[in-house]
Amino acid sequence: MATTTAAQKKAQAKAEYDAFLAACPSRRLLDRIADKWVTLVLAALRSDGPPRPGADCAGAPRPMRYSELARRLAGVSQKMLTQTLRSLERDGLVTRTVTPTVPVTVTYELTDLGLSLHEVVRGLKGWAETHMDDVFAHRATYDDRAG
Numbered sequence: 055m056a057t058t059t060a061a062q063k064k065a066q067a068k069a070e071y072d073a074f075l076a077a078c079p080s081r082r083l084l085d086r087i088a089d090k091w092v093t094l095v096l097a098a099l100r101s102d103g104p105p106r107p108g109a110d111c112a113g114a115p116r117p118m119r120y121s122e123l124a125r126r127l128a129g130v131s132q133k134m135l136t137q138t139l140r141s142l143e144r145d146g147l148v149t150r151t152v153t154p155t156v157p158v159t160v161t162y163e164l165t166d167l168g169l170s171l172h173e174v175v176r177g178l179k180g181w182a183e184t185h186m187d188d189v190f191a192h193r194a195t196y197d198d199r200a201g
Contacts, residue, residue: 091138096175117161
């Protein structure tokens, strides 16, 4: 009987992830990523604002304060933004940095893992903004036929 190392077991489990299977843990991750506020926070954290020092283009990753995120995400409650940021930090997508100033400064920034997801989320956000009129037109046509 051959022994399997921890790295081999991890690689085997990773190869077996299939979100189409009901028991696959990747479904829970998809549920989290598909949440409206998670998507918008991930898109906002790499904002179209000024680049941080050393970055070579606008929209480059930069830390954002809680209040800046709250302003950018119109309609999000304080409770929902806090819960969303905590879940993203727990998943390793965001880092939270506390600077001991008066008052305390708290900033959030995408991790490398978060940046890898950010590109996908920004693409989805852009698609929705670009095609919203098409979707409205199709809905109206469908509703006219169905009604």
